[in-house]
Amino acid sequence: MDDLAGFLRTRRSRVDPGSVGIPTDSRRRVEGLRREEVAHLSGVSVDYYVRLEQGRATQPSEQVLDALARVLGLDETEHGHLYRLARQRRPRAKAPGGRVRPEVLRVLDLVIDAPALIMNHRLDALAGNRLARLLFGRPMPGLNIARHLFLEEAEGGLYADWDNCTLDVVGHLRLAAGKHPEDPRLASLIGELAMASERFRRLWARADVRARTHGHKTYRHPLVGLLELHQENFALPDEAGMELLVLSAAAGTSAEDGLRLLAGLDTESADARPTMNAQAQIRE
Incomplete structure (x- = not known):
């Protein structure tokens, strides 16, 4: 890789x-x-x-x-x-697993005013709270941010700053490939993206690496409009490769109003607690 x-x-x-x-x-x-x-x-x-x-x-x-x-x-x-x-020739530990502890899921459910999700090194969303599900318009288990960005969303879709998002994602995957060179699922994902996306191929060839722990994220939601949010990444202790991502809005901003509106959308058909079903969804 x-x-x-x-x-x-x-x-x-x-x-x-x-x-x-x-x-x-x-x-x-x-x-x-x-x-x-x-x-x-x-x-x-x-x-x-x-x-x-x-x-x-x-x-x-x-x-x-x-x-x-x-x-x-x-x-x-x-x-x-x-x-x-x-040092890739040295024996490598097995790639991090994909199970999220129930205690972590409980903490995730306590975040009620901001979209929050658990992500692994492959950018698989392992679990998410209700607002995360509403933001992305789908359940979290089964969502891969890289695949969603390059293969499902185009410029002008959910990601308002699509170009910069693609740079971040490719840089992250390059970094993950260096950390986990023997992860077959990561290799498969990179191969899939390279075959299907010309932009991914061009960015991958640059060999840039990025470690993003916080920063500005802007989403263009089809129902509530533009959401200018701040992403903060928290590495989970004893859960190698997993992070808690929280997307918050500054107080008194239109984004804060937008998240309130998003939270109030009719979710009668949605699972109000998707995170507690996530434990059994992701397996190695």
Whole structure:
């Protein structure tokens, strides 16, 4: 799903030579840095760096990885991703499971004024409260945010900032692929998206990684209109890969009024407590 060689190549191509003190002129045909330039700036031999980019080198040391991260201008998320990719040959633990503890589901049901859901590393919605179900217009178990975004929703649909959402989702899946390279379900999802979505293929080829723990999210709900919300992600202790996502509205805003209107919609045919049915829905 991901590899050290490919990641190094994409990062190398994005470094401005001038930013690392290398003069350029109109005759330069290489985009970004040359391999020998990365090797020189990192303090490793050209032969060793070439073998890294060809996937033939043994696991690089921490010093080499730190030097490469510095030269390539990696941020903290990309730096950690580099470390994980360099150590993929080590035995990996089984991918996180998909069962949500009943105690967590009870906490989820206590969130009544904001959409809230439990998400795993594949962006499967394992459970959600009533407002989450109303926001997405469907039960949470069975919803995958990446599939929903790329294959079911188009620009102009539920996701008002569709372009940025696609960047976030692909960056998250790239990061997850580095953490869980032996997860067959994740590999299958990535393959499905790559086959069906040209935009996904283009973004995946960039090899960007993103770790989003909070930020602005805007939804265009067909019944209540525009909802400008704040997403906060909370990692669940002892539940590797799972997060609680809460989408809140600032007090006194139209989004707060919109969530109140959403909560008051007729839900007679809906299950008022979908989360308590979620435990048995997601299995490895």
